[in-house]
Amino acid sequence: MNVFGVDIGGSGIKGAPVDLTRGELTADRFKLLTPQPATPDAVADTVREVVANFGWSGRPVGVTFPGVVVQGTTRTAANVAKEWVGVDAAGLLAARLGAPVTVLNDADAAGLAEMYYGAARGRRGTVVLLTFGTGIGSAVFSDGRLLPNTELGHLELNGHDAETRASTRAKEEEELSWAHWARRVQRYLVHVEKLFSPELFVIGGGVSRKAEKFLPLIEGVSAEIVPARLMNNAGIVGAAMAAGAAWPDPVVAA
Numbered sequence: 143m144n145v146f147g148v149d150i151g152g153s154g155i156k157g158a159p160v161d162l163t164r165g166e167l168t169a170d171r172f173k174l175l176t177p178q179p180a181t182p183d184a185v186a187d188t189v190r191e192v193v194a195n196f197g198w199s200g201r202p203v204g205v206t207f208p209g210v211v212v213q214g215t216t217r218t219a220a221n222v223a224k225e226w227v228g229v230d231a232a233g234l235l236a237a238r239l240g241a242p243v244t245v246l247n248d249a250d251a252a253g254l255a256e257m258y259y260g261a262a263r264g265r266r267g268t269v270v271l272l273t274f275g276t277g278i279g280s281a282v283f284s285d286g287r288l289l290p291n292t293e294l295g296h297l298e299l300n301g302h303d304a305e306t307r308a309s310t311r312a313k314e315e316e317e318l319s320w321a322h323w324a325r326r327v328q329r330y331l332v333h334v335e336k337l338f339s340p341e342l343f344v345i346g347g348g349v350s351r352k353a354e355k356f357l358p359l360i361e362g363v364s365a366e367i368v369p370a371r372l373m374n375n376a377g378i379v380g381a382a383m384a385a386g387a388a389w390p391d392p393v394v395a396a
């Protein structure tokens with residue numbers, strides 16, 4: 143089955159049709175800049191443009207969101223416009239796209255993709271995927287089953303919201319060396335390990351492409367640590383997976 147996946151990020155909104163039997167995009171993804179301010183209305187219009195670029199209509203669409211999503215409603219908005227809090231995002235997008243829509247947290251989507259097609263494929267036990275980017279996203283799995291919206295990026299680390307210290311945005315803004323940033327990531331992983339004792343950490347986000355620069359520097363973590371494999375496409379693939387799984391019972395435009 144082919145399902146369309148859209149990944150809403152702080153800087154770009156990208157999408158492509160996904161072949162769910164292989165977990166691969168069936169066409170090159172199309173990306174537009176995230177409108178600023180990233181209000182629900184403006185973002186919904188951009189999502190529509192991305193989907194329309196493929197002539198996709200009427201069939202299921204999965205969409206990621208960089209915040210908590212419960213039953214299609216967005217509950218937090220750490221790195222997008224605050225107007226998203228309390229919005230029926232699935233209903234808004236279903237109406238705008240004229241298609242059934244499933245919305246889920248961006249890191250949860252990336253986690254689903256890595257769990258079924260990528261670095262954590264077939265892994266049992268507790269697996270924690272962390273995405274490092276503008277914020278830190280998390281996806282927690284027990285025997286392959288997702289516990290959604292864990293938001294581990296907002297754990298407290300040395301008196302700070304962890305993502306303000308250990309995200310790649312913090313690395314860039316503070317111009318931290320790889321070694322300095324790796325020490326912060328290490329402290330963060332040690333903390334998450336105390337809480338969940340995972341067997342495997344999957345490190346995602348754009349920085350997973352540069353894993354060799356910082357993963358070898360991390361010590362004191364018992365769990366295996368591996369970079370994500372789907373790179374930039376994990377969100378799109380995971381969004382499509384969620385929409386495919388919800389079908390034929392997703393949000394359908396009234």
Ligand code: BGC
Pocket residue numbers: 207208209210218220221247248249250273276277278279280293295305
């Ligand atoms: C948000 C999470 C999101 C992560 C990555 C955090 O600030 O609270 O929901 O998964 O950023 O985008």
